[in-house]
Amino acid sequence: MHQSPRCGAKTRTGKPCQSPAMPNGRCRMHGGKNPGAPRGNRNALKSGQHTAEAQRFRARISDLLKDARETIELIGK
Incomplete structure (x- = not known):
């Protein structure tokens, strides 16, 4: 047991x-x-x-939906 390799990780004390x-x-x-x-x-x-x-596909769909809502809003005025 005393001859086994040691961990060697740095402890809190350094x-x-x-x-x-x-x-x-x-x-x-x-x-x-x-x-x-x-x-x-x-x-x-x-x-x-x-x-x-x-993710790019979903972002593109979101952009298209946003544009469609803006267009509908402009038409409704």
């Missing part, structure tokens, strides 16, 4: 952590068991609603 490291190189307090979120943004592509193309 010194390196001396807790034993897990296989990911950090201790249980500085690295956790979970490696983190998956790489990339796969969740945004599930429905396609949040892609850049879909």
Whole structure:
């Protein structure tokens, strides 16, 4: 146990952590068991609603609706 690699993360005091490291190189307090979120943004592509193309399309529709409302208002006067 004393010969195992150490975490080495900077603590609040500014010194390196001396807790034993897990296989990911950090201790249980500085690295956790979970490696983190998956790489990339796969969740945004599930429905396609949040892609850049879909957002541009919705913005264009909003602009067209705004223009239509203004035109109707001008005609009504």
